[in-house]
Amino acid sequence: MNGKDYYIPAAAMAIALAFKLPALRYSWRDPLLRSVCALLTLAGAVFTFAAPPTIEAVNRWTGITNVSAPLVYCLITAFSASCLVLIVNWRGGPPERTRRTSRRWILGYSAVIVLLVVLFLLGETPVERLRDFDTYYANTPYIGPMIATYLLAHHVAAVVMVAMCWRWSLQVRGWLRAGLMIIVCGYLFNLSYDAAKMSAVVARWTGHDLDHLSTFVAPPLASVGALISAIGFVLPLVYQRLSDNWEIWTTYRRLGTLWQEVQISAPEGTPCVRMSWWSAAELRVIQRESDIHDGFLHLGPYFDKDRRDGAYAHARADGADEETARAVADAAMVAAAVRARTADPEGKVIGAVEESFLDTPDGPRDLLRISHALRHSPVVEAVRRQTAASGGGRPV
Structure with a gap:
């Protein structure tokens, strides 16, 4: 994948976020709206900073070799947490229980982010790698565990998202169910991304070479999965908004x-x-x-x-x-x-x-x-x- 393959999805997320920001200005206390905006922001940031041109630029601007790696890993981890928090707030329930569950996911993944930074600071990555950092440093002290940690955190979030959305989809109908099923499809691509990345890393641990899975197969899977999942998140919300507007305009017309x-x-x-x-x-x-x-x-x-x-x-x-x-x-x-x-x-x-x-x-x-x-x-x-x-x- 080249730069535009990352920047086009990032631009799509930015456009969607731009449409949401005016509503956030007037309803910033709405946890669901905040969760949607956080997800769109982090998704756009992941695509932007994971692009090889951006990776190279960040490394050059900071003067720290491969500093983009933990940055991207932290963004992916934060994005995983934002997806879980969005589903929790979207499904609703007693406000206190919703806040408590959201707080637990945020704190748990914040701890993972801190761990990723600490492991990177403890390790050494003298050779800049723009596309194959995961497999090149898979056996490096501290860096290998950092890579495994972010993959495991991402995998846990993907599994939980699939389980939650599938179980919820069996209880609802209409556009909400369609959106949840689309999210499940998107996260199946994310699980495939995890499988490709983990297979390549484990292959390195065992002395084999499956680097192509990490370098060439995994990135497109992540891109497609993120876009499909974003559609699943946005579709029911857009439909609900359109439905509300249609009802309001119908009321206006009927009062005529x-x-x-x-x-x-x-x-x-x-x-x-x-x-x-x-x-x-x-x-x-x-x-x-x-x-x-x-x-x-x-x-x-x-x-x-x-x-x-x-x-x-x-x-x-x-x-x-x-x-x-x-x-x-x-x-x-x-x-x-x-x-x-x-x-x-x-x-x-x-x-x-x-x-x-x-x-x-x-x-x-x-x-x-x-x-x-x-x-x-x-x-x-x-x-x-x-x-x-x-x-x-x-x-x-």
Whole structure:
């Protein structure tokens, strides 16, 4: 593998991280989001510093022969810990237990990182090796154990990840299960990487030469495994985000009928709040709900409880359930109030006793159901025709 084979995955991780950083700025206390950002950062760092050109540059800048080796090993170890912590936070559970488990993995792998640094400082690596450090120094005092330590730590993390994700995938469905299965596939490549590296190192210990497994076979396996695993981590999170956005935009669209219906109730000269095209969907929904509530307040003097009770009775007689009948009744009252307000342009009815609309014994009104009833209910349409025939006035 040449430099670009490492830098392209690193760039992909950096782009994914760039999309996550704005969310981290506002939700930095979210352990799941922090874990995702840590994983993407460490994955990008591993690819960047494991590239032969970077290895050579770091060795030259520091003036320490082969200092890139423990640096890359420490990054791989930290990345392994970040994967375990992400899975722990992703799966959730009691917060205290989640924090305790995450802390244990972090402390355990931090100890491994310290051990790697100590072993490198105790050993000697006078000959710079850009691609075959593992096998070249496999039999060197302190350096050989350092290599074995990082491989063992990586292997333990891979085995635990496969076991955790596989067991969890049997308990869930949908995109989450797909993501977990993709992670398992990615870590099977990581296990193959471990097998290739360990085989080459053990071969050196026994006087044989399988260096090609470490030099030429293992790096592509690690690259493919990391990319597949990253897809598995990101896919369910992206799907959940898209699903949430779709639901929010659907809510915004479904409220449109009710929002347009009550616009007529706004007094002349009322300023219209215009949202910029880049405004968040959540903010748009909040603004639309606020406009609807303001419209209800202006329509209050024209609300007719008898009209609502009559519509409710008709809806129940037609077989509607309780919630649907309430929504139809409220929609009919709104439709009648709008026409009554239109028939009273000078606002002569203003000052009459307002009907309480938003607060009811059963809780807040379901604006989505009311909006749907305004558009589709035959009872509401009948009320519209009746109020149009009577000139929009309230029935006596």
